[in-house]
Amino acid sequence: xxxxxxxxxxxxxxxxxxxxxxxxxxxxxxxxxxxxxxxxxxxxxxxxxxxxxxxxxxxxxxxxxxxxxxxxxxxxxxxxxxxxxxxxxxxxxxxxxxxxxxxxxxxxxxxxxxxxxxxxxxxxxxxxxxxxxxxxxxxxxxxxxxxxxxxxxxxxxxxxxxxxxxxxxxxxxxxxxxxxxxxxxxxxxxxxxxxxxxxxxxxxxxxxxxxxxxxxxxxxxxxxxxxxxxxxxxxxxxxxxxxxxxxxxxxxxxxxxxxxxxxxxxxxxxxxxxxxxxxxxxxxxxxxxxxxxxxxxxxxxxxxxxxxxxxxxxxxxxxxxxxxxxxxxxxxxxxxxxxxxxxxxxxxxxxxxxxxxxxxx
Amino acid sequence: xxxxxxxxxxxxxxxxxxxxxxxxxxxxxxxxxxxxxxxxxxxxxxxxxxxxxxxxxxxxxxxxxxxxxxxxxxxxxxxxxxxxxxxxxxxxxxxxxxxxxxxxxxxxxxxxxxxxxxxxxxxxxxxxxxxxxxxxxxxxxxxxxxxxxxxxxxxxxxxxxxxxxxxxxxxxxxxxxxxxxxxxxxxxxxxxxxxxxxxxxxxxxxxxxxxxxxxxxxxxxxxxxxxxxxxxxxxxxxxxxxxxxxxxxxxxxxxxxxxxxxxxxxxxxxxxxxxxxxxxxxxxxxxxxxxxxxxxxxxxxxxxxxxxxxxxxxxxxxxxxxxxxxxxxxxxxxxxxxxxxxxxxxxxxxxxxxxxxxxxx
Numbered sequence: 202x203x204x205x206x207x208x209x210x211x212x213x214x215x216x217x218x219x220x221x222x223x224x225x226x227x228x229x230x231x232x233x234x235x236x237x238x239x240x241x242x243x244x245x246x247x248x249x250x251x252x253x254x255x256x257x258x259x260x261x262x263x264x265x266x267x268x269x270x271x272x273x274x275x276x277x278x279x280x281x282x283x284x285x286x287x288x289x290x291x292x293x294x295x296x297x298x299x300x301x302x303x304x305x306x307x308x309x310x311x312x313x314x315x316x317x318x319x320x321x322x323x324x325x326x327x328x329x330x331x332x333x334x335x336x337x338x339x340x341x342x343x344x345x346x347x348x349x350x351x352x353x354x355x356x357x358x359x360x361x362x363x364x365x366x367x368x369x370x371x372x373x374x375x376x377x378x379x380x381x382x383x384x385x386x387x388x389x390x391x392x393x394x395x396x397x398x399x400x401x402x403x404x405x406x407x408x409x410x411x412x413x414x415x416x417x418x419x420x421x422x423x424x425x426x427x428x429x430x431x432x433x434x435x436x437x438x439x440x441x442x443x444x445x446x447x448x449x450x451x452x453x454x455x456x457x458x459x460x461x462x463x464x465x466x467x468x469x470x471x472x473x474x475x476x477x478x479x480x481x482x483x484x485x486x487x488x489x490x491x492x493x494x495x496x497x498x499x500x501x502x503x504x505x506x507x508x509x510x511x512x513x514x515x516x517x518x519x520x521x522x523x524x525x526x527x528x529x530x531x532x533x534x535x536x537x538x539x540x541x542x543x544x545x546x547x548x549x550x551x552x553x554x555x556x557x558x559x560x561x562x
Numbered sequence: 563x564x565x566x567x568x569x570x571x572x573x574x575x576x577x578x579x580x581x582x583x584x585x586x587x588x589x590x591x592x593x594x595x596x597x598x599x600x601x602x603x604x605x606x607x608x609x610x611x612x613x614x615x616x617x618x619x620x621x622x623x624x625x626x627x628x629x630x631x632x633x634x635x636x637x638x639x640x641x642x643x644x645x646x647x648x649x650x651x652x653x654x655x656x657x658x659x660x661x662x663x664x665x666x667x668x669x670x671x672x673x674x675x676x677x678x679x680x681x682x683x684x685x686x687x688x689x690x691x692x693x694x695x696x697x698x699x700x701x702x703x704x705x706x707x708x709x710x711x712x713x714x715x716x717x718x719x720x721x722x723x724x725x726x727x728x729x730x731x732x733x734x735x736x737x738x739x740x741x742x743x744x745x746x747x748x749x750x751x752x753x754x755x756x757x758x759x760x761x762x763x764x765x766x767x768x769x770x771x772x773x774x775x776x777x778x779x780x781x782x783x784x785x786x787x788x789x790x791x792x793x794x795x796x797x798x799x800x801x802x803x804x805x806x807x808x809x810x811x812x813x814x815x816x817x818x819x820x821x822x823x824x825x826x827x828x829x830x831x832x833x834x835x836x837x838x839x840x841x842x843x844x845x846x847x848x849x850x851x852x853x854x855x856x857x858x859x860x861x862x863x864x865x866x867x868x869x870x871x872x873x874x875x876x877x878x879x880x881x882x883x884x885x886x887x888x889x890x891x892x893x894x895x896x897x898x899x900x901x902x903x904x905x906x907x908x909x910x911x912x913x914x915x916x917x918x919x920x921x922x923x
Contacts, residue, residue: 236887281638288709293885316677318883319704319715320795343680348649354680355716434681522679524654526597 330380691741
């Protein structure tokens with residue numbers, strides 16, 4: 202087992218990474234303060250892992266809250282079902298919420314924990330690659346709104362993140378690939394050495410080689426933890442973690458939540474940000490080729506869906522959280538391994554990217 | 563104008579109290595950071611004060627969000643209307659929300675500000691006595707759930723609180739009395755000198771004497787600010803501000819939100835807490851008489867509604883936010899002017915209070 206520490210003063214917490222961690226009773230129990238526990242999970246994950254987590258907590262009689270599976274259920278309405286369950290069971294302010302599942306469950310359980318009785322403790326047990334390398338770390342929680350991704354939420358840190366790499370054994374191939382999008386992102390925005398490592402090791406990751414996956418998860422979490430420690434509430438550098446996300450969120454919202462997986466939309470979005478960075482003269486063509494090739498090898502899209510017109514794209518991007526006083530800001534690549542957040546790009550270049558970087562309708 | 567400062571480190575803010583403050587353009591504008599403003603108010607307050615606030619902000623083209631009036635609309639569903647409006651208007655993360663209205667508007671606009679794009683700035687302009695002396699100060703925000711008052715929310719501080727005492731001119735008598743419940747509360751829990759002052763000045767308050775009201779508001783806010791500065795997130799002394807609230811919330815939830823005003827329920831709840839304190843031998847009968855008399859003079863109830871049986875009361879109180887590991891904790895009076903939070907009372911004494919302190923059904 203490896204342990205990373207996310208350093209946030211009195212909100213600091215450990216990130217445990219290793220094989221078989223779900224079966225380690227002490228790891229979970231030492232982060233539970235009160236006498237009550239509620240496990241928030243979904244219909245897909247519950248049959249696989251709920252009993253394994255419950256077994257450690259049996260004396261606490263944990264409450265199970267099982268939600269439907271999918272990005273389309275990351276809504277205020279479904280969040281309210283969590284509150285219903287907690288209140289019906291008389292869960293008090295010292296109840297610990299455990300998020301057991303992927304990014305949707307982590308974001309929703311986290312926001313439920315942030316707002317139930319104005320805040321209760323919570324623990325992340327991410328079971329998808331995407332949530333293990335990205336969304337479970339850093340305290341971004343929330344739900345979608347029909348008009349925009351993650352528009353309602355809170356910065357609220359967990360007490361611990363427990364990443365059991367064995368849970369990837371049950372992950373569908375499509376979800377594994379989606380997780381690789383966020384892994385590749387760290388290489389692109391701040392870790393060029395890791396990017397090269399990924400070029401050499403992608404086939405092993407796709408073949409689910411345990412050691413290679415564990416390294417990629419650890420390296421990703423280390424990158425994430427460093428950025429979040431420097432800028433918890435995204436007033437600066439943390440926004441670079443959103444490479445591809447303004448484009449990607451527009452794809453997710455525009456197609457309807459759940460059509461493309463989040464990681465798929467982010468992959469296409471990173472290819473689009475790469476294209477715009479090239480148009481601004483920041484990235485040479487050779488790097489663009491390397492980036493697109495790696496994303497493709499991860500079995501991920503490098504073009505936006507043809508169904509979304511450039512005009513619709515611009516409309517959808519206008520509600521992005523990085524918009525300031527009406528100006529759209531994007532994360533772009535100054536070079537491979539260095540990202541910037543900027544509103545200094547000619548509108549016409551963005552439009553060219555939107556026009557050329559899409560599949561045939 | 564008088565200014566109090568709520569000292570919370572980098573979340574500190576001023577509380578302005580005075581006549582005609584809504585008409586002072588600079589006061590509002592200096593607390594607005596970005597280029598966008600949204601004013602959240604209700605159908606009752608909008609015709610009275612919305613134009614007065616808007617006039618200062620016209621160059622910013624403020625967005626109006628007008629909600630229905632009443633505690634029954636303090637819900638996740640109505641909160642979502644605020645998000646709809648903000649997203650439809652493409653409000654970004656630097657949009658300042660202004661809460662213009664009573665406690666319901668302040669709590670909802672505050673929670674909207676806490677969770678819109680994971681947090682935007684907000685300003686409180688309370689227009690009822692209750693919100694001026696209590697709910698606008700201290701950063702408790704949230705909405706009700708059918709199973710419990712204020713069960714979903716956040717601790718989220720405003721940038722400023724602007725209390726224009728002239729807005730009380732349009733306040734219905736019933737609402738003025740409701741506000742006096744929270745004023746009396748400060749006397750009971752920590753300020754016995756203020757309690758005596760209230761005994762001498764209650765008639766002037768009911769007659770809306772401007773100077774007397776201004777003093778009561780200032781003294782109440784000073785008490786509130788001191789307690790919140792000492793314990794922002796209610797891990798200790800802040801809970802004493804909840805005198806009467808466990809009983810009162812049970813009344814509000816049990817009768818249906820909006821039946822009794824919040825202040826009315828709190829008044830009855832304080833009388834009940836007083837009764838239980840006497841039963842424990844902490845309060846002499848003479849003090850009980852003084853307390854009940856002052857509450858009655860403020861035209862407020864001192865008994866719970868007969869419609870709620872003691873059994874139903876206990877059920878409703880079991881979801882209170884002060885419950886810890888299944889044990890009900892109550893704010894009680896050690897003496898007039900000193901409150902404690904305790905779970906050390908015989909259940910049978912509580913039941914006697916519930917049985918005797920109710921109106922005939």
